[in-house]
Amino acid sequence: MIKQTIKKKPDKITKRIKPKTSTKALLQGFLLNHGRKALLLGGEILAMTGVALVAVIAALGQAAERFSGVGLWSSLVPFACVVLVLAVILFLAFKLWLKVRPTMVARTGNLPSLLAVLIALGAGWFSTGLVFHHELANLRLLVGGVQEAERTTLSHQVYAAYRRADLAQLQTLLERAKPYESAIREAASIYGVDAEVLMGVGAAESSFLPRDSKDGGRGLFQITAPPKEVLERVGKQLGEKSLDWRNTRHNALIGAATWRFYLKEMKNDLFLSLLAYNIGPKNGGLISIMRQYGARDFATIQPYLQNLPRDYPIRVLTASLAFRLYRVEGHLPRYEEGDNAMRIQRIGIPGLSKPG
Secondary structure: OOOOOOOOOOOOOOOOOOOOOOHHHHHHHHHHHHHHHHHHHHHHHHHHHHHHHHHHHHHHHHHHHHOOOOOHHHHHHHHHHHHHHHHHHHHHHHHHHHHHHHHHHHHOOOHHHHHHHHHHHHHHHHHOOHHHHHHHHHHHHHHHHHHHHHHHHHHHHHHHHHHHOOHHHHHHHHHHHHHHHHHHHHHHHHHOOOHHHHHHHHHHHHOOOOEEOOOOOEEOOOEOOOOHHHHHHHHHHHOOOOOOOOOHHHHHHHHHHHHHHHHHHOOOOHHHHHHHHHHOOHHHHHHHHHHHHOOOOHHHHHHHOOHHHHHHHHHHHHHHHHHHHHHHHOOOOOOOOOOHHHHHHHHOOOOOOOOO
C-alpha cells in the first residue's frame, strides 16, 4: 500500500500593501519642486535682461555723444564699431555666466538668482542717476531723428526761458493760481488734457487775474471766439444753454475744450496746438498760415510769426514747468545753480515728458 503524501496548501500570507500616493499629491509635489526652480530661473533671466538693457543704453548713449556727426570715418564707422564691440562683450559675459552658474548652484541653489537680483538692483540705482539720464537723452536724440531733435531744441527754449525768469514773480503767480487750480484740474480731467499745461495756459492768458480785455478776451482763459462745437460740447457737459464767461468753472471748461479741439486739429502736436489756441480761428487759423508758408511743424512756422504768437507756447510751458517743479521740489530751484539744470531736465516739461 502506497502512502500518498498530501501536500497541504500553504496558508495565505497577508501582504502589506503600501498606501498609494494620489495623483493629485504627486502633481502638487512636482509643481512645488519644479515651479520654484522655474520661478527662480525666471527672476534670474529678468534681472540679467534688465542689467543688459541698462548697460546697452548707457554705452550707446555715450557713443552717440562721443561720435555725433555725419562723417563716415569720424562718426559712423566708430559708432558701428562700438555696437559690434558691445555685442561681443555681452556675448562673452553671457557665456561666462553660464560657465560659473553650475558652480554657484552646487554651493547654494539660490545663489545665481540672488546674485542676479543684486546686480539688477545696482543697475536700477544707476538708471535713476543724472549720468544715465544724460546718456538716455543722447540715445533718444539718435533714434528719434528729426522729431526728437525738434523736441529737444524747443525743450531747451523752455528751460532757457525758465532760467531767465524772475522766480519771485513766478512764485507770486503760483500763489494767485491756487483759488483756480481745482476748477482747472477738473476741466483738464473732463477733456483729457494735461492739467499742468492747462495751468500754464491760464498763466499766459490772464496771469490768474480774470478780466475782460480790449481785444475781446474774457475771464481766466481770455476766451475770444471758441469753435461752435466747443461751446455746444461744454453746454451739454454743464446742462446749460447759456454759458457764463465770468464763471471760473465755465471759463476753465471752455478753455480746456478749446485746447482739446486744437490738439486734435494739430494731430496732438503740443507746440502747434498751443500756437493755434493763441492765434484762434481768424482768417483760417494756424492751418491756413502753415499752408501759406509751406511750414510743417512749430520749428518751421516759428520764424514767420510775430513775437507774441511765436513765443506763446514757450511762455505757456515755462509756467507749466514752474507748476511741476513746485509740486515735485516744494520750491522753484534756480536753473544755473549746481546740478539743478540736469535735475530739472530730468523732472521734465509738462506735456513733453512725465516727471522723472
